[in-house]
Amino acid sequence: MKAFTTLNGLVCPLDRANVDTDAIIPKQFLKSIKRSGFGPFLFDEWRYKDVGEPGMDCTNRPLKKDFVLNQPRYKGAQVLLARDNFGCGSSREHAPWAIEDCGFCVIIAPSFADIFFSNCYKNGILPIVASAAIVDQLFRECAAQKGYKLRVDLETQTVRNPAGEWFTFDITPHRKHCLMNGLDEIGLTLQHANEIKAFEKKHKAAQPWLFN
Amino acid sequence: MAGKTLYDKLWESHVVREESDGTCLIYIDRHLMHEVTSPQAFEGLRLAQRKAWRKDSIVANPDHNTPTNNWDGGIKDPISRLQVETLDANIKDFGALVYFPFKHANQGIIHVIGPENGTTLPGMTVVCGDSHTSTHGAFGALAHGIGTSEVEHVLATQTLIAKRSKRMLIKVDGKVGAGVTAKDIALAIIGKIGTAGGTGYAIEFGGAAIRALSMEGRMTLCNMAIEGGARAGLVAPDAKTVAYLKGRQYAPKGADWDKAVAYWKTLVSDRNAKFDTVIEMDAAKIEPQVTWGTSPEQVLSVGAKVPNPAKEKDAVKRGSIERALAYMGLKADTPINQIQIDKVFIGSCTNSRIEDLRAAAAVAKGKRKAANVKLVLVVPGSGQVKRQAEAEGLDKIFTAAGFEWREPGCSMCLAMNADRLAAGERCASTSNRNFEGRQGAGGRTHLVSPEMAAAAAIAGHFVDIRSF
Numbered sequence: 294m295k296a297f298t299t300l301n302g303l304v305c306p307l308d309r310a311n312v313d314t315d316a317i318i319p320k321q322f323l324k325s326i327k328r329s330g331f332g333p334f335l336f337d338e339w340r341y342k343d344v345g346e347p348g349m350d351c352t353n354r355p356l357k358k359d360f361v362l363n364q365p366r367y368k369g370a371q372v373l374l375a376r377d378n379f380g381c382g383s384s385r386e387h388a389p390w391a392i393e394d395c396g397f398c399v400i401i402a403p404s405f406a407d408i409f410f411s412n413c414y415k416n417g418i419l420p421i422v423a424s425a426a427i428v429d430q431l432f433r434e435c436a437a438q439k440g441y442k443l444r445v446d447l448e449t450q451t452v453r454n455p456a457g458e459w460f461t462f463d464i465t466p467h468r469k470h471c472l473m474n475g476l477d478e479i480g481l482t483l484q485h486a487n488e489i490k491a492f493e494k495k496h497k498a499a500q501p502w503l504f505n
Numbered sequence: 506m507a508g509k510t511l512y513d514k515l516w517e518s519h520v521v522r523e524e525s526d527g528t529c530l531i532y533i534d535r536h537l538m539h540e541v542t543s544p545q546a547f548e549g550l551r552l553a554q555r556k557a558w559r560k561d562s563i564v565a566n567p568d569h570n571t572p573t574n575n576w577d578g579g580i581k582d583p584i585s586r587l588q589v590e591t592l593d594a595n596i597k598d599f600g601a602l603v604y605f606p607f608k609h610a611n612q613g614i615i616h617v618i619g620p621e622n623g624t625t626l627p628g629m630t631v632v633c634g635d636s637h638t639s640t641h642g643a644f645g646a647l648a649h650g651i652g653t654s655e656v657e658h659v660l661a662t663q664t665l666i667a668k669r670s671k672r673m674l675i676k677v678d679g680k681v682g683a684g685v686t687a688k689d690i691a692l693a694i695i696g697k698i699g700t701a702g703g704t705g706y707a708i709e710f711g712g713a714a715i716r717a718l719s720m721e722g723r724m725t726l727c728n729m730a731i732e733g734g735a736r737a738g739l740v741a742p743d744a745k746t747v748a749y750l751k752g753r754q755y756a757p758k759g760a761d762w763d764k765a766v767a768y769w770k771t772l773v774s775d776r777n778a779k780f781d782t783v784i785e786m787d788a789a790k791i792e793p794q795v796t797w798g799t800s801p802e803q804v805l806s807v808g809a810k811v812p813n814p815a816k817e818k819d820a821v822k823r824g825s826i827e828r829a830l831a832y833m834g835l836k837a838d839t840p841i842n843q844i845q846i847d848k849v850f851i852g853s854c855t856n857s858r859i860e861d862l863r864a865a866a867a868v869a870k871g872k873r874k875a876a877n878v879k880l881v882l883v884v885p886g887s888g889q890v891k892r893q894a895e896a897e898g899l900d901k902i903f904t905a906a907g908f909e910w911r912e913p914g915c916s917m918c919l920a921m922n923a924d925r926l927a928a929g930e931r932c933a934s935t936s937n938r939n940f941e942g943r944q945g946a947g948g949r950t951h952l953v954s955p956e957m958a959a960a961a962a963i964a965g966h967f968v969d970i971r972s973f
Binding site: 308309310311313315316319320321323324325326327328338344347348376377378381382383384385386389404405406407408411412415416465466467468477478479482483485486488489492493496500501502503504505 | 519521522524525526527528530532534541542544545548553555558559561569570582584585587588591626628629634635636638649650651652653654655657658661662663664666668700701704705734735736755756757761762764765768800802821822824825828919920921938940941942943946947
């Protein structure tokens, strides 16, 4: 996994609540057995006038011009600004894969769905929970200023706007450590293989029927 | 001292180690798998030259991409076929306790076959790269969906990195009226708490109306916990749970059975257990539910009218209502029971078990689908459910009513196979999500119970099952 430390990134505002993973990456793209190549299909039904199919070349597909991702001012955005319950619905990791592949590495919202939230961390994406009031302010500033960027610093857990105002966000020390160093969690966990084996032995003695 | 909740007991009995920030390594007893969310996990294992830690924890089968008719013709879409064949190859290489390949007599939706084979047991931790893993909480198992990176982590280490959830009790007391099902309870709960109401929580469902539900009903309810934002739903095991499991292929036998049952009886929340949130509902007030919008929380009783955005003061909510009405092709204030439908889907991990099919058949018996209804798909949850239904003659009732009786699979719940809605088509569906495009690009989904779906198929529009 790639590491995340700091970013000064262009912000793209997606002003709707309950954005679900079917909207983020529709089901037909889940047929892929690969982890990459989902970016062009991110928000497919909102982004294109036609229906996307896996393997399609998206360069000449008809665009829904009003959709934020298609507006020139948000081209190259790395921070996705969203509303409540972002990423609800299915557990498909294709959703963060598509978001990451499209160039985003930070998502700011008042709340996230649980599974999506943890999937982000496994893919070098930092999901930031900010209060509804702060998110409202960011939406307003983003609409008012072309080229609006936010400076995100994981070390100090801060987000700073162009005016220099800042807020802090929470992250567990474990997630912060893994994200800052781009660590492979499996490798970390396997350092505790003996503890897992010891637990397994005790568990099997207590409930042998779990091991048939 | 406060007692423990069922969730606490399940959690604490699976903690391998805990970091100072509360991050835990949780041991996983059962790993369910399907073809969609596993290929990249196996690829990761291969690249790192890792093995599966405990192959006998794995129960797998393809379900999302498999067709529901013309099985002899195989899987026509080459991309779907490759994904299913990739699962075949991965299970062959890494091993599994149970694997039902495409066309196996017992193949079905992973959340249906787990319980029916006794591979889901009380007290277990159950994971799957699928959000509807919450279904298995009906047995008093701690069960939830995970992402593909976590699938790889569980494969390699038999553990999951997690933090303890908050605890919510949803207590539904009293008795539901005739025609009101577990699906209606689930939708009514989501209507009350919202799709993010359970975020960060494990929800235990309790109260007389929950105890009165069959195991199938409890599975429907826990299945929908994720639509209320909760990764896990739970119902404490009781005599019904034990009776359901007894004699199933992978359920414990002999002395182990007695020991297991004695242990399962301890899997209840203590009387003085403390929940972070308690929500109480009166079952008698729950009416048959129909979703009208593009989120499961956009739900109303069948006798209600589609909401009017002009009456909503909150701008974000008003925008959601307006967008949902535009997508759904509905006018504000339309009575729900006047909404005409084009298709009906009876199936999915929410409502494809034998009890669901019996309920739908009881409504359809001796009747015909309405002329305006183009297609009624009845898709059993598994090969076992299909055989049971056919033994009871339910398939004949469905076909006589003009419904199509299909092979098991996920089918039009998420339309990864050929079963899907065309743009603009409106469907009464027993599945779990009414998101935009879920059942096909531009398709319009209304979530209902199996009874309500069958009644809508006959009438051609939504009807109150209680006066049908």
